[in-house]
Amino acid sequence: MHNDNDSLPRRDPRWEWIARNRLHPLHEEALAGPATVRLNAHVWQGPNGLTRRDPHQVGFIAASGLKRIDRTGAQGATELNPPGGRKAATADARQFVTIDDPAFIVAVVPDLPGGRLSSHDRDLFGLARQLADADPDRPGAVLAVVFDELREDGFADAGADRLLHHVERASASRPATAYAAETRLGVLADVERELSPRHWLLPDSATGGAELGRRLAARLGERPAIQVWQIENNDTGLRCTGRGAAGATDISRALPRLVLALPECAEPVARTRHEARPLSLSLSEGLAYMPGRIQNLGAVAVDPAQVALSEAEFILSAGRGVRDWEGFHKAAAALGATEGASRVAVDDGFMERDRQVGASGTWVSARVYIAVGISGAIQHLQGIQSCDKVVSINLDPDCDIIKRADLAVIGDAAEILTALVALQQRESKSHAA
Amino acid sequence: MQLDAESLTESESSLSIAVLVSVGRHPLTGRPRRADQDARALEMAFSVAGAAPALLHAGPCDDPSEDALRCYLGMGGGTDLDSLIVLEQTADADIIPALADELTALGPQLVLCGTRAETGESSGMLPYLLAERLGWPIITGVAEIESIHEGVVVALQALPRGQRRRLSVRLPAIATADSAAPAPRASAYGPAMRGALTFSNTGSADDEARQDWLVSPARKRPKRLKIITATSARERFKAAAAKSQGGGGKVLKDLSPEAAAEAIQALLKEEGVLR
Numbered sequence: 001m002h003n004d005n006d007s008l009p010r011r012d013p014r015w016e017w018i019a020r021n022r023l024h025p026l027h028e029e030a031l032a033g034p035a036t037v038r039l040n041a042h043v044w045q046g047p048n049g050l051t052r053r054d055p056h057q058v059g060f061i062a063a064s065g066l067k068r069i070d071r072t073g074a075q076g077a078t079e080l081n082p083p084g085g086r087k088a089a090t091a092d093a094r095q096f097v098t099i100d101d102p103a104f105i106v107a108v109v110p111d112l113p114g115g116r117l118s119s120h121d122r123d124l125f126g127l128a129r130q131l132a133d134a135d136p137d138r139p140g141a142v143l144a145v146v147f148d149e150l151r152e153d154g155f156a157d158a159g160a161d162r163l164l165h166h167v168e169r170a171s172a173s174r175p176a177t178a179y180a181a182e183t184r185l186g187v188l189a190d191v192e193r194e195l196s197p198r199h200w201l202l203p204d205s206a207t208g209g210a211e212l213g214r215r216l217a218a219r220l221g222e223r224p225a226i227q228v229w230q231i232e233n234n235d236t237g238l239r240c241t242g243r244g245a246a247g248a249t250d251i252s253r254a255l256p257r258l259v260l261a262l263p264e265c266a267e268p269v270a271r272t273r274h275e276a277r278p279l280s281l282s283l284s285e286g287l288a289y290m291p292g293r294i295q296n297l298g299a300v301a302v303d304p305a306q307v308a309l310s311e312a313e314f315i316l317s318a319g320r321g322v323r324d325w326e327g328f329h330k331a332a333a334a335l336g337a338t339e340g341a342s343r344v345a346v347d348d349g350f351m352e353r354d355r356q357v358g359a360s361g362t363w364v365s366a367r368v369y370i371a372v373g374i375s376g377a378i379q380h381l382q383g384i385q386s387c388d389k390v391v392s393i394n395l396d397p398d399c400d401i402i403k404r405a406d407l408a409v410i411g412d413a414a415e416i417l418t419a420l421v422a423l424q425q426r427e428s429k430s431h432a433a
Numbered sequence: 434m435q436l437d438a439e440s441l442t443e444s445e446s447s448l449s450i451a452v453l454v455s456v457g458r459h460p461l462t463g464r465p466r467r468a469d470q471d472a473r474a475l476e477m478a479f480s481v482a483g484a485a486p487a488l489l490h491a492g493p494c495d496d497p498s499e500d501a502l503r504c505y506l507g508m509g510g511g512t513d514l515d516s517l518i519v520l521e522q523t524a525d526a527d528i529i530p531a532l533a534d535e536l537t538a539l540g541p542q543l544v545l546c547g548t549r550a551e552t553g554e555s556s557g558m559l560p561y562l563l564a565e566r567l568g569w570p571i572i573t574g575v576a577e578i579e580s581i582h583e584g585v586v587v588a589l590q591a592l593p594r595g596q597r598r599r600l601s602v603r604l605p606a607i608a609t610a611d612s613a614a615p616a617p618r619a620s621a622y623g624p625a626m627r628g629a630l631t632f633s634n635t636g637s638a639d640d641e642a643r644q645d646w647l648v649s650p651a652r653k654r655p656k657r658l659k660i661i662t663a664t665s666a667r668e669r670f671k672a673a674a675a676k677s678q679g680g681g682g683k684v685l686k687d688l689s690p691e692a693a694a695e696a697i698q699a700l701l702k703e704e705g706v707l708r
């Protein structure tokens with residue numbers, strides 16, 4: 001009756017029913033019977049079928065000396081769920097899906113900024129899965145076409161069945177300065193010829209997808225759907241909706257082969273895991289590539305002070321807690337950060353108005369935001385909502401920015417900035433040596 | 434901008450640039466205006482010393498859009514820009530063939546245009562299709578043309594986060610201007626009115642694929658909800674009641690400034706923002 005291998009608590013409704021029914025011939029036996037009838041000592045099934053608890057046996061003595069029963073479940077969890085019980089079931093509930101013989105292929109070319117999948121890329125894979133799994137009898141495979149150096153191994157979780165990783169090597173026909181969008185276009189054209197995917201999906205993003213997708217569309221002679229944010233399957237077939245007229249209109253049309261999609265076009269894959277089986281294609285090296293008409297002469301060093309605040313990826317921001325303004329500017333220069341400020345710092349005249357971060361200033365989206373001597377008023381916090389990592393330097397360990405900060409350092413701003421500059425200078429010297 | 438006579442004579446005496454311009458739409462009032470990126474493209478053409486930009490528009494031309502088009506001519510005060518070629522097309526024509534033919538006839542070395550139009554499909558495909566058709570290379574999202582020397586353009590491409598990449602491309606080529614390119618000069622009324630619109634009648638090819646599209650004003654996109662993959666009611670409740678942010682942060686107290694600086698530097702290095 002009770003399976004010892006099974007760590008989940010099992011109930012036996014029949015025995016519970018007999019235990020409640022005093023007239024049942026097996027009643028006595030059931031009361032004495034297996035532990036499954038009484039789940040444990042504090043919780044049992046009352047005669048009317050209601051769950052009963054013994055309040056004397058649960059709870060704990062709180063610091064005040066009074067007995068407390070925690071009904072949030074945090075304390076009682078061990079009693080209700082025997083250790084190792086339900087936990088085992090939540091380990092990885094995702095289903096592992098393999099598609100060996102796909103009916104068709106949906107090719108996804110993620111952006112991979114910095115070699116990692118962005119959330120935009122993940123949404124795109126979600127969209128690709130929608131298209132591939134539309135007909136459960138004839139599932140398609142999602143092919144991820146990725147280039148260059150990878151720092152990502154989550155393609156299986158993202159939803160790719162196949163992975164084509166092409167590393168571009170410099171060669172006689174392709175110098176190291178070859179422009180990535182043109183060389184990649186050659187690879188995509190090869191994929192088109194070899195596998196002819198039913199759909200091509202690219203992110204409509206400034207980090208590369210928008211350009212590569214349009215180049216591909218022009219090369220394949222396909223008319224793409226751009227700025228797509230929704231794909232529906234109705235009786236007229238697959239339709240997609242995308243923004244037109246620079247975002248002023250919605251254009252709804254039958255789904256074309258090539259789609260450039262916006263962020264949040266679909267939910268990312270969460271319930272399944274996939275194979276991401278490496279695929280190799282014999283690519284016609286050199287043939288498909290255009291001669292290097294465009295040369296990439298490399299990234300240009302930009303002065304962080306000139307970068308618009310809303311675009312900056314690394315911001316050092318000053319509030320009323322900053323006294324040593326010279327030291328602050330020096331720190332920003334040493335770290336290569338763009339300067340920001342709270343409203344008080346701007347109102348007091350220490351910083352320009354266009355440097356103000358917050359509700360009445362600029363909404364920033366930096367990857368790292370360092371708040372120096374800023375208390376974290378709600379108007380300020382609003383402005384840094386979409387920052388990834390927030391670091392705070394403040395004297396007050398209880399102010400609001402600490403709650404938002406990923407790293408909060410309690411201490412004097414001037415001293416810490418000075419130490420940071422010294423550290424930075426020592427490091428650059430040892431690099432130079 | 435004053436053209437430098439000296440640079441005119443010593444550099445390539447006449448670099449012919451064609452700037453493709455369209456009728457824009459003001460994002461708030463919805464009125465026709467000069468399209469922002471196209472105006473930036475024209476400004477970019479002015480920035481090239483010794484260049485003689487030719488303006489080219491393909492599309493329908495009624496009164497409001499003529500006013501908008503004249504705004505480009507109004508930018509030409511003090512330069513020898515005084516006319517705009519209009520290839521008249523129906524409202525839903527495919528303008529690529531007409532443009533390609535006209536460009537072949539004009540024979541410019543460099544074609545400048547905006548990245549995306551402000552009306553219609555605004556797919557941003559036009560420069561790519563032209564490039565494919567003419568067989569020219571195309572560079573996109575240009576913020577600045579640094580130099581044009583011996584048939585090679587060196588330009589800065591705008592990347593997200595204010596970053597720039599230097600590209601060089603051999604002429605003839607197409608380049609599209611990014612919104613990060615220098616702001617266009619104001620348009621003056623006098624030159625706008627004095628300038629001539631030269632109409633050229635070309636046949637217009639109908640864009641049939643567009644016939645069965647449904648175009649409607651943009652709907653507000655649904656806000657993405659937090660995805661909760663809880664299996665039990667309690668987990669769902671906890672997820673719904675949880676504060677969206679807060680917690681999880683590291684708080685370092687009573688550190689020497691040096692130790693604090695090291696902790697911060699470690700995070701900056703991990704995030705890769707230090708150069």
Ligand SMILES: Cc1cc2nc3c(=O)[nH]c(=O)nc-3n(C[C@H](O)[C@H](O)[C@H](O)COP(=O)(O)OP(=O)(O)OC[C@H]3O[C@@H](n4cnc5c(N)ncnc54)[C@H](O)[C@@H]3O)c2cc1C
Pocket residue numbers: 318319320321322341342343344345356357358359360361362372373374375376377378379380383393394395396399411412413414
């Ligand atoms: C309608 C409206 C709109 C607003 N819009 C904005 C906005 O857009 N942006 C904005 O920023 N504000 C805005 N505010 C103002 C906002 O409410 C706060 O007043 C402001 O953000 C506080 O700035 P602060 O954190 O620099 O100063 P404070 O709140 O005074 O905080 C100073 C902090 O510095 C710390 N400190 C002091 N000395 C040191 C030291 N030596 N070392 C380290 N730390 C030290 C203190 O502990 C304190 O936490 C707005 C307010 C209103 C009413």
